[in-house]
Structure formats: structure tokens, C-alpha cells
Amino acid sequence: MTHALLPEGLRDRLPPEAEAAAAILRAALDAVAGHGYERVAPPLAEFEESLVGRLKSASARDLLRVVDPVSQRTLALRPDITTQVGRIATTRMAHRARPLRLSYGGPVMKLRATQLRPEREMTQLGAELIGRDSAAAAAEIAVVAIEALAAAGAPRITIDLTLPDLVDVLAAGPLPLAPVDIARVRCLLDAKDAGGLVAAGAHAYLPLIEAAGPFAEAVTRLRAIDADGALATRLAALEQIAARIGDAAQITLDPTERHGFEYQSWLGFSLFVDGLAGEIGRGGTYTILSDTGCEEPAVGFSIYPDPLIERVARTAADHRLFLPLGHDQAAAEAMRAQGWSTVAALDARCDARALGCSHVLDGAAAVPLG
Numbered sequence: 486m487t488h489a490l491l492p493e494g495l496r497d498r499l500p501p502e503a504e505a506a507a508a509i510l511r512a513a514l515d516a517v518a519g520h521g522y523e524r525v526a527p528p529l530a531e532f533e534e535s536l537v538g539r540l541k542s543a544s545a546r547d548l549l550r551v552v553d554p555v556s557q558r559t560l561a562l563r564p565d566i567t568t569q570v571g572r573i574a575t576t577r578m579a580h581r582a583r584p585l586r587l588s589y590g591g592p593v594m595k596l597r598a599t600q601l602r603p604e605r606e607m608t609q610l611g612a613e614l615i616g617r618d619s620a621a622a623a624a625e626i627a628v629v630a631i632e633a634l635a636a637a638g639a640p641r642i643t644i645d646l647t648l649p650d651l652v653d654v655l656a657a658g659p660l661p662l663a664p665v666d667i668a669r670v671r672c673l674l675d676a677k678d679a680g681g682l683v684a685a686g687a688h689a690y691l692p693l694i695e696a697a698g699p700f701a702e703a704v705t706r707l708r709a710i711d712a713d714g715a716l717a718t719r720l721a722a723l724e725q726i727a728a729r730i731g732d733a734a735q736i737t738l739d740p741t742e743r744h745g746f747e748y749q750s751w752l753g754f755s756l757f758v759d760g761l762a763g764e765i766g767r768g769g770t771y772t773i774l775s776d777t778g779c780e781e782p783a784v785g786f787s788i789y790p791d792p793l794i795e796r797v798a799r800t801a802a803d804h805r806l807f808l809p810l811g812h813d814q815a816a817a818e819a820m821r822a823q824g825w826s827t828v829a830a831l832d833a834r835c836d837a838r839a840l841g842c843s844h845v846l847d848g849a850a851a852v853p854l855g
């Protein structure tokens with residue numbers, strides 16, 4: 486009977502998951518706000534053309550579209566709030582001093598589900614720092630991303646740093662490649678296909694496959710490749726970012742990883758949480774195009790926190806307190822002030838266990854239901 490109730494990839498969130506989802510969003514965005522990021526809330530849908538082409542190098546995206554009977558124009562549901570924040574920053578907030586620090590959180594819609602993420606609607610939260618894409622700016626964003634994830638209840642966090650335009654930089658400088666070969670070499674590096682690189686005559690790129698792993702060793706190997714100094718500023722920036730992160734997260738480097746980086750420029754990063762499959766967030770540097778043709782650098786991150794919901798919901802369910810008939814109302818209020826959810830009996834038929842309570846109020850004390 487559940488099939489056909491909702492389209493594929495869309496679902497209702499029931500208790501306690503809906504509450505957990507809201508709590509996660511709140512906690513993560515509070516952490517972000519603590520660093521001076523001001524919240525913006527763009528709409529769920531907007532004109533298709535304003536969602537496309539706003540960020541430099543963004544590839545055309547499959548969007549979920551509708552024709553708006555009111556404006557007679559095509560609207561698209563947002564698949565990524567970063568684009569909208571870019572629009573706001575370069576239009577309505579163009580007059581504001583840079584760097585401009587903005588945060589956001591809300592649902593996004595993908596046209597298609599993937600095997601790893603069967604949902605088409607998901608929550609996205611994040612922060613964008615507009616007007617800078619320096620190492621200092623990137624380091625701040627990485628630290629804020631890790632803090633937001635920790636505040637959302639993520640236990641051990643790993644950040645994987647990458648250099649999305651690395652192959653372009655090397656191909657244009659010390660390790661020349663014909664333009665037609667660049668895409669091929671990128672794919673071979675993505676697949677970590679050493680044999681393929683040799684067959685394609687791109688031996689010089691082999692060491693990049695080796696330069697992946699825990700940060701300290703990987704960056705040393707990457708430095709060894711940098712014979713002509715073409716990567717010197719990037720290497721220094723990576724070191725600066727890693728030093729700023731310190732031991733707030735495990736740091737790895739995968740210099741040629743490009744998966745999921747659609748518009749990021751010199752820096753990209755993916756966020757992982759112990760015990761969860763796949764990445765939970767992503768970020769990096771990018772360029773916003775304004776309507777007047779100006780370009781503005783930026784750096785930011787997005788977290789897709791839905792996979793954390795189950796974990797948080799489990800903890801929340803441990804603090805549900807049954808208030809028997811005739812309970813002490815002041816005691817109940819004191820318990821709510823401590824963060825308990827109270828469930829009041831309305832008549833003798835109300836059953837604590839059946840109503841999902843973990844404790845019962847006895848006098849002024851919460852007694853576990855056992």
C-alpha cells in the first residue's frame with residue numbers, strides 16, 4: 486500500500502527522525518553562526534536560467550523543472566543552494582563589504598537518485614565566504630565545516646583535500662599534454678589506472694596516483710613531483726589549511742580526486758564521518774559570475790546531514806518522560822527546562838511504554854522504564 490503514495494526518491498519523515506533532522510540543522514547552523522556567517526534563505530524554486538551558469542565552470546545540470554502558469558516561464562527546483570547564495574551575493578548583497586560570510590540550510594532536489602543516495606530530496610546546509618579564495622579563507626571554511634559536522638553529532642571526521650584543476654595546471658606547464666589528452670588523463674587518474682597512463686604516454690603523471698593517502702606523507706610525495714615549482718603556492722596553501730585544522734579531523738590528500746567537484750577551482754575537499762558510507766559533505770574554492778560579467782572568488786562548504794539522523798534520533802528517544810495522572814506540574818516543567826520531552830497522561834488509558842517513553846516522572850525524579 487506504500488507504493489505510489491509518493492514519487493520515487495521522496496519520503497515522509499516521521500517521529501523521531503523529523504525532530505532529529507531539525508535538531509541537526511539547528512546545531513550545525515548555530516556552530517556556523519558562531520563564526521560570523523549570516524543566514525540567508527533563498528526560495529526552493531527559481532527561474533531555470535538563474536540556477537544555471539552562475540558559477541564558473543559548472544557543467545550543465547539535470548534539473549527538475551516545472552512550467553510556471555503565472556509567469557509562463559520555466560522554473561527549476563534548486564539542486565544546490567551554493568548557486569543561489571552566489572546570486573544573492575552578487576546582486577542584492579553586492580554592496581556589502583567583502584569578505585561576505587553567508588550560511589544556509591534547507592531542502593534541495595535532485596532530478597535523479599543514485600544508488601549510493603536513493604533520495605531525491607535532501608537537506609543541504611553550509612556556508613560560503615565570498616570575495617576571497619585564499620589559503621586563509623579556505624582554512625577558515627574547512628575548520629567551520631568540521632565544527633558544524635561535529636555539532637551535528639558526527640563522531641570522528643575525516644577531511645580529504647584535493648586539487649580539482651591540478652591536471653590543467655600541470656598540462657599547461659611542467660607536464661605538457663595535448664588538449665585532447667587532458668580529459669583522458671583525468672579519467673585514468675580518477676580510475677588510478679597506472680597501466681592506462683603508461684599506455685597513453687603520460688608516464689609523468691604516474692606519481693600523482695602515489696601521492697594519495699594520509700596528508701603528511703602524501704604532500705611530501707606531491708612535493709617531489711613539483712620539479713618546476715608550478716605547484717608551490719598550492720602546496721603551501723595545503724600545508725596552511727592542514728595546520729589550521731590540526732587534530733580537529735583526520736586529514737588525507739587525494740590530489741586528483743574530481744568526483745562531485747563540478748565548479749571548484751584550485752581547492753576541493755570532501756568530508757567523511759566514521760561509520761557512514763560515502764561522503765557527507767563537500768566544499769572548495771570557486772568563482773561567481775555576476776550579471777555584469779565580473780568574476781568574484783569564493784570558498785564554501787555544503788553538508789548533506791541526512792545520514793546522521795538515525796544516530797541522533799536514537800539519542801533523542803532516550804529522553805521521553807511520561808507524566809502520570811496527578812503528577813507535579815512544577816517538577817515536569819523543571820524537567821522540560823533540562824531538555825526532556827514530557828508526555829502527559831490525559832486519562833487512565835494512556836500507557837507510558839506504548840507512547841514510546843523511556844522514563845516515568847516519580848515525584849521530581851525521572852525513573853527509567855526498564
Ligand SMILES: N[C@@H](Cc1c[nH]c[nH+]1)C(=O)O
Nearest residue numbers: 567767768769785786787
Ligand atoms: N555546494 C557544493 C559544495 C560547495 C559549497 N561551496 C563550494 N562548494 C556541493 O554541494 O557539492
